[in-house]
Amino acid sequence: MEATDRARREDRMIAETVCSAVSAAGLGIAVVTAYRKRFLTAARLAAYSLVPVGLVMTGVVGWLADTALSPTAWAGFGVLGAAWLLFAGTRAVERRRRGAGAGREAAGREAVAPTASAPSLGGASRPVGGPAATAPRAHGSAEDFSDIEAILKKHGI
Incomplete structure (x- = not known):
């Protein structure tokens, strides 16, 4: 038990020494940068250099060394990685199933108002009780794109 505690203390001391050396080197580079009249960059380097010392002082480095x-x-x-893989795998399968099922459901259903997507020609050009209002739309591939073609021709495309 005592040997384990001593090993942990040594590991923490090594980690703290490395963090202190990195901070000292960064502050040295910041001083050289400030000497070259690049004060904004020097201040930013000093801020980054103080982070490892702050982590040592808060005890985060010791906790990380132990972990x-x-x-x-x-x-x-x-175990956390395995759990993440399970979540990701089940989500992928769920999306794949939902995507295939939605296509089958949409093909099996009829439109509630088949003429709702037909282009509006105004009230005067078509009689209210005319053939377009009473005749059901044909379900052919040419008829599906006739509305789109009419819109494109109207805009000169």
Whole structure:
């Protein structure tokens, strides 16, 4: 037990030393950048350089060092990965099934108002009780595109 605690403390010390060295190097680069009269870039570099020291001071680095070297934590990450794969796989299958089922349902249903998508020609050009209002539309492929062709011709396309 005591050897494990000592190993964890050593790991934390190494991580804290690395973070401190990275911060010191970044601050040095920021000083050189400020000397070259690029103050905005220097301030940004200083801000980035202070992040590792802040993480050490809050204890995040120690927690990460303990987590990164723990086999239980890695097993937990594996379980989380497996759960994510299961979620993603079931969503993909669900989408595939829903996409195929929606096409079959739409083909089997008739339109509620088949002339609702017909282009409007105005009230004076077509009688109210005329043949277009009483005759059902033909369900051929040429008839399906006649409305679109009429619209395109109207706009000169």
